Amino acid sequence: MNKDKLSGNVDQVKGEAKEQWGRLxxxxxxxxxxxxxxxxxxxxxxxxxxxxxxx
Structure with a gap:
């Protein structure tokens, strides 16, 4: 796994957390x-x- 894939996964998790918080x-x-x-x-x-x- 390279740096771009890892960074992409982190951004997706962070985005999901923000989205859920916004809904809450x-x-x-x-x-x-x-x-x-x-x-x-x-x-x-x-x-x-x-x-x-x-x-």
């Missing part, structure tokens, strides 16, 4: 922020997978 507190901006973090994490993870294949 009825804070739509936190929900949106969490979804953005999850999407960013998925992109980073994909980049990491491509780098692994090319190495």
């Amino acid at each position: 507190t009825d804070d739509e901006s936190k929900v949106a922020e969490g979804k953005m973090d999850k999407a960013k994490g998925k992109v980073k993870e994909g980049v990491g997978e491509v780098k692994d294949r090319l190495s």
Whole structure:
């Protein structure tokens, strides 16, 4: 596992936590922020997978 994949996984977990917290507190901006973090994490993870294949 390379740095990009690990960072992507961390961002996805962080995003899920923010999203759940936003739902719990009825804070739509936190929900949106969490979804953005999850999407960013998925992109980073994909980049990491491509780098692994090319190495």
